[in-house]
Amino acid sequence: MSLEENIEENIQLIDIIESRFGFSFVCYNCYNKETDCNERNRINHGICKSCFKSNTSYGCSICNIFKTSDYDLNLEARKATYRNSNYVLCENCYEEVDYYRFYCTYCYDKETDINKKFHMKFGSHFGIFNTSDYNLNLKERIVKYKDFNYILCEECNNEIFKEDFYCAYCYNEETDIIKKGHMKFGLNFEIFNTFDYNLNLEERRTKYMNFDDILCEKCNNKMDKRNFYCAPCYNIETDITKKGHMKFGPKFGIFKTSDYNLDLEERRKKYMNYDNILCEE
Incomplete structure (x- = not known):
């Protein structure tokens, strides 16, 4: 070698x-x-x-x-x-x-193209929730987006949860109650004003019967259309007279403990012009 x-x-x-x-x-x-x-x-x-x-x-x-x-x-x-x-x-x-x-x-x-970014992040089966979709009510939104795995907000690119069908991030950023209601419920909603408590139940029904949703002016919570008063506001109120006003309108009376001293005819005469009567106790 x-x-x-x-x-x-x-x-x-x-x-x-x-x-x-x-x-x-x-x-x-x-x-x-x-x-x-x-x-x-x-x-x-x-x-x-x-x-x-x-x-x-x-x-x-x-x-x-x-x-x-x-x-x-x-x-x-x-x-x-x-x-x-x-x-x-x-x-x-x-x-x-x-x-x-x-x-x-x-x-x-x-990547600068937002659709391509979404494709990379979520796959091919996603939808863009357009600002114009806020004109739809909840049922219409469900029908439009039910087959997508993910729904993304056009404005902020955050994911929209299919339980809500509105962008929670944009909703929380918004301060205008009308715009918040529009985002959450669509076009066919109304604000229940504080002075509407002056209406009785039938008058409230007549005023709001054609709206899909009703929001409390004071706390922005959704109101039950069977009762037509804001339950959260009602529950935190401590004054019985104000609670009665919220629930029944101005035409109600408080049945006092002393009224038990009256006989039936006297009670009828005293309270005959009230729509509702609340027990003082």
């Missing part, structure tokens, strides 16, 4: 020994001579046990690549596809894909 061959053999041996101590078990002399990228990866990282292709430093370059077409899948389908992968790399930029959200945050942040 020539001196040159002996030196070359010793160099290879030293490389292997050093690699063994470094837990890589690679002959870097052979590795450096190799020009094929896949073969270099095979020497350095072995092969994938699933597809038998050469691994990379991140694992299998075939099995763990998040393809652009995978954005058509919803989150659950993406999780199912990659649940056995230690690393998932983006096909476009080779950055690691967020393992909990399953989209490439690097590509997502670079």
Whole structure:
């Protein structure tokens, strides 16, 4: 064996020994001579046990690549596809894909088209809740969006929950009670004013019977159309006269304990002109 061959053999041996101590078990002399990228990866990282292709430093370059077409899948389908992968790399930029959200945050942040961003984040089965959709009532909104997995607000890009069908974020930011009512209930709603408590129950029914929803002017809560008074405001009121006014209108009387001293005719005479009578106790 020539001196040159002996030196070359010793160099290879030293490389292997050093690699063994470094837990890589690679002959870097052979590795450096190799020009094929896949073969270099095979020497350095072995092969994938699933597809038998050469691994990379991140694992299998075939099995763990998040393809652009995978954005058509919803989150659950993406999780199912990659649940056995230690690393998932983006096909476009080779950055690691967020393992909990399953989209490439690097590509997502670079994307300027809002529809493409939504597609990356939620899959192909999503809908954009337009501002004009606030003109629809709840039933009409349900019909329009019932088949979508996700609904996103046109204004702020936040997710709209299918229990409500309005953007909670935009709703909370809004200060105008009319606009808040429009967002929550659609066009066919009305504000129950404080002076409407001067109406009796029948008059309230007549005034509000054609509206889908009625909101309290004071607290913005929805009012029950069977009672036509605001239950939350009623419950926090402590004055019995004011509670009676809210519930029955101005034409009611308080039946006092002392009225038990009256006979039936006297009681009838005293309270005959009232629509409702409340017990003092």
